Amino acid sequence: MKRFMTLLKIEQRLSLRCPDGLIFGIGMPVGVLLMIGLIAEQQTISQENYTFLQSAFASLITVGICATAFMGIPLTIANYRDKKILKHFFVTPMSPKLILCVQFCIGAIISILSALLVSICAIVIFHYQMEGSILYFILAYCLILVSMYSLGMIIASLCPNLKVANVVCTFVYFPMLFLSGATIPFEIFPQFIQNLAKVLPLTQGISLLKDISLGIYHQDMIYSIIYLLVMAIIGCIISLKTFQWE
Amino acid sequence: MDKCIEVKDLTKIFEARKVVDQLSFDVNVGEVYGILGHNGAGKTTTIESILGLNQPDCGYALIFGKNARNERKILFERIGVQLQVSYYQDNIKVIEVCEEIAALYQNPADYHQLLHQFQLDTFKNQYVDQLSGGEKQKLSLVIALIPQPEIIFLDELTTGLDVVARREVWNILKNLKEKGMTIVLTTHYMEEAQYLCDRILLLKQGKKVIEGTVNDIMQSGPYQNLEEAYLTLMEEKQ
Numbered sequence: 001m002k003r004f005m006t007l008l009k010i011e012q013r014l015s016l017r018c019p020d021g022l023i024f025g026i027g028m029p030v031g032v033l034l035m036i037g038l039i040a041e042q043q044t045i046s047q048e049n050y051t052f053l054q055s056a057f058a059s060l061i062t063v064g065i066c067a068t069a070f071m072g073i074p075l076t077i078a079n080y081r082d083k084k085i086l087k088h089f090f091v092t093p094m095s096p097k098l099i100l101c102v103q104f105c106i107g108a109i110i111s112i113l114s115a116l117l118v119s120i121c122a123i124v125i126f127h128y129q130m131e132g133s134i135l136y137f138i139l140a141y142c143l144i145l146v147s148m149y150s151l152g153m154i155i156a157s158l159c160p161n162l163k164v165a166n167v168v169c170t171f172v173y174f175p176m177l178f179l180s181g182a183t184i185p186f187e188i189f190p191q192f193i194q195n196l197a198k199v200l201p202l203t204q205g206i207s208l209l210k211d212i213s214l215g216i217y218h219q220d221m222i223y224s225i226i227y228l229l230v231m232a233i234i235g236c237i238i239s240l241k242t243f244q245w246e
Numbered sequence: 247m248d249k250c251i252e253v254k255d256l257t258k259i260f261e262a263r264k265v266v267d268q269l270s271f272d273v274n275v276g277e278v279y280g281i282l283g284h285n286g287a288g289k290t291t292t293i294e295s296i297l298g299l300n301q302p303d304c305g306y307a308l309i310f311g312k313n314a315r316n317e318r319k320i321l322f323e324r325i326g327v328q329l330q331v332s333y334y335q336d337n338i339k340v341i342e343v344c345e346e347i348a349a350l351y352q353n354p355a356d357y358h359q360l361l362h363q364f365q366l367d368t369f370k371n372q373y374v375d376q377l378s379g380g381e382k383q384k385l386s387l388v389i390a391l392i393p394q395p396e397i398i399f400l401d402e403l404t405t406g407l408d409v410v411a412r413r414e415v416w417n418i419l420k421n422l423k424e425k426g427m428t429i430v431l432t433t434h435y436m437e438e439a440q441y442l443c444d445r446i447l448l449l450k451q452g453k454k455v456i457e458g459t460v461n462d463i464m465q466s467g468p469y470q471n472l473e474e475a476y477l478t479l480m481e482e483k484q
Contacts, residue, residue, distance in 0.1 A: 017336075
């Protein structure tokens with residue numbers, strides 16, 4: 001445990017010395033929330049009976065997860081592989097599990113900070129109130145976090161270098177970010193894009209969060225939960241089994 | 247004597263080129279074993295194969311009877327490594343590198359003391375990027391010593407060090423040797439090999455040219471010194 005805490009402390013410090021994670025993970029969702037709030041705070045989405053803000057809140061709270069899952073974790077580890085830092089770690093008792101866990105926690109801390117900040121802004125500035133259960137909302141948030149991180153860790157384990165990781169992350173991150181409703185409200189997309197985007201795990205996660213936050217509970221939710229759970233388990237196993245040191 | 251490293255018929259091929267070719271040798275406990283050869287002779291590849299960093303195409307290499315690839319976690323508690331080129335995380339400080347590495351071992355050395363011994367304590371809070379080449383080399387030796395290893399691998403440790411620093415490092419290694427540590431090193435300096443090594447292996451294009459003590463090698467021909475022996479033996483092989 002001491003080993004883990006020391007690594008977490010130092011690696012966390014290193015991640016803060018390079019602030020792009022904070023900008024994408026915290027600055028961006030808060031910025032988008034403020035914009036949506038100012039433009040369309042109380043406007044109701046046509047054919048639905050909730051506001052843009054209610055819709056945006058559930059989505060924006062996941063942007064921190066996305067930024068760390070598809071940029072923070074894989075890019076840090078691919079960079080370590082590229083720079084032969086993992087090669088150095090290979091000749092020590094360090095394990096892939098330890099490396100991945102430390103980066104997982106660093107990402108989770110930033111994600112949670114981001115979620116807290118988005119919540120505070122929504123509540124204080126725009127008087128947001130959650131209609132559904134906060135506990136379920138938090139549980140669903142954690143599930144999305146683990147599931148997205150396990151995808152990020154697969155990329156981290158498999159990409160041979162930073163360049164490849166960058167390309168893969170761009171192809172995963174931006175479609176998820178734009179199509180899942182994390183930044184652009186899902187409701188304004190044409191139906192066929194909505195259908196396409198439903199395959200993305202983040203879309204499932206956000207729809208889960210949105211329903212919970214609105215107090216809507218239905219049977220389909222169980223499919224989203226199973227989908228995310230399976231994704232999380234498979235991702236963790238693949239990333240640990242396929243971890244490349246060099 | 248007990249052997250702690252066993253290399254048998256080790257062959258490593260990179261892109262159809264045999265970088266290490268049917269190489270066999272043993273290293274005994276408490277011995278300083280030097281691997282010499284021109285650039286590209288296969289010194290680093292040999293060390294990296296022993297350490298499990300690459301998988302041999304043929305043959306095997308064991309440390310304490312174990313394959314480093316299969317039993318990394320147990321073996322590397324007992325082994326210190328300085329790789330030919332050291333890389334560190336961006337924006338990391340000297341003290342942070344040491345703290346992080348020390349945290350990985352069950353029974354690490356006091357790195358403050360090591361930093362002091364290598365006159366690096368004034369750089370503790372400096373970023374590793376800002377260190378000079380020589381200081382970085384010394385830091386890599388500190389890191390290799392943090393596990394309190396039984397065997398230490400040093401790949402061209404003194405390359406890039408000035409004369410004074412090189413002598414300092416030699417004395418430190420001599421000390422470690424007296425304390426019973428096994429040292430496997432590669433070097434381009436004959437003087438270094440002569441001063442430190444109990445036995446030497448001359449490598450050429452991945453193959454063994456000759457192996458033995460400095461005296462054995464000198465007596466294998468009418469040589470004035472090790473450098474002459476090295477140059478002649480390497481030439482003959484051509």
